[in-house]
Amino acid sequence: MEGTIRVRRKNAFRKTNEMKVTKNWQKWTFAVSLIGLFIAQWSCAPDPGEALNDRKRRENEEEIKAYIAKNNLNAVKDDVTGVYIVKTKSVPTGQTPVEGDEMRYYFVQQRLDGLVVDSSETAAKIPGIVTIGAPTQGKITARLYNGLQLLKEGEEAIILAPYDPTDNKSGNLLLPAYTPVRYDIKVVSVRTEEEQIQDYLVAKGLTAAEKTTSGLRFLLTQAYPDSALVKVGQTAKIKYKGTLLNGNQFDANSTGADFSVGTGAVIAAWDEALVKMREGEKATIVLPSAIGYGTAGKSPIPPYAPLAFDIEIVSAN
Structure with a gap:
């Protein structure tokens, strides 16, 4: 009986050890699997040293290249801006825009999945x-x-454009943050300041205006030849209205405001125009931004804006 008990105890001990070994093996195997999964995920994860903006830009590039291939587009990348362009209508003799030029255009903006998120008022x-x-x-x-x-x-x-860090990256429901986009663009016109002024003069019937070396257009609309000419250093009381060439008014005075003449107290175009006038006279002047508010503008006048003024000299002394 005692021998039988010892055998049973020995078998039980052996089974217990086998169960422990099995459980330890299972734990070890599970741990190895976890480590392997971690390594696999880590190898596929973004480089932690890569900036978010750079990573999103790279991912956008990959999406755009895939879109180009899928749609068989003959796209060329612009190395300066990073956008891809596919010209659907080429006009080799068309006017190239340069700084200071006004561009008019139509556009449709959409995601690469085809959802339209913005457009100009093309139909109108x-x-x-x-x-x-x-x-x-x-x-x-x-x-x-x-x-x-x-x-x-x-x-x-x-x-086709990847996200741009100068755009708003917060995104919205239609265009989430860091989303690449497609623009379909049609350029209607490219006009220099000089061309804008010429168009305005024709439209307003002011083609008889004198053009000075500075680019000022001056047209006397009410003359008083017997009155005294305005002189540098005088203070002139002036009624005036100023507009952008699209007709938007940005300033006016219908009762008369005092200005020092020829001292730089007003824009160069005014200093030039006022000494061409006499008390009581009226004139229309149209001017390039170089003798107006220049490349910086002055709110609400935008940069590079040619302007038009109606001026009346109330008095000068």
Whole structure:
């Protein structure tokens, strides 16, 4: 009996050890599996040293390249802006935009999955407007602005653009943050300041205006030849109205305000125009930004803006 008990105890002990070994093996195998899974995930994870913006930009590039391949597009990457362009209508003789030029255009913005998120009022024939060198004045995104500069007057193109750090990265329901986009663009016109002024003079019937060496257009609309000429150093009381060439009024005084003449107290165009006038006279002047508010502008006058003024000299002394 005692021998039988010892055998049973020995068998029980052996089974217990075998169970412990089995459980330890299972634990070890599970641990190894976890380590393997971690290593696999880590190898596929983004480089922790890569900045978020750089990683998103790289991912956008991959999405755009896949989109180009899928749609068999003959796209060319612009190395300066990083956008991809597919010209669907080329106009080699079209006017190339340079700083200070006004561009009018139509556009449709969509995600790469085809969802349209924004567009100009194409159906109503109201183009978007931007001045090169002053994109914020047109409330235009950096990606659209970069694409426009790659086109000439009359050209049409598809622009594929990764996110731009100067755009709003917060995103929205239609266009989440860091989303690549497609723009379909048609450039209606590219006009220099001089061309804008010429168009305005024709439209307003002011083609008889004198053009001075500074680019000022001066047209006397009410003459008093017997009155005294305004002189440098005098203080002139002036009634005036100032507008952008699109007709938007930015300033006016109908009762008369005092200005020092020829001392730099007013814009250069005024200093030039006032000494060409006499008390009681009226004139219309149209001027380039170089003798107005220049490349910086002055709110609400945008940069590079040609302007028009109606001026009346009430008195000068």
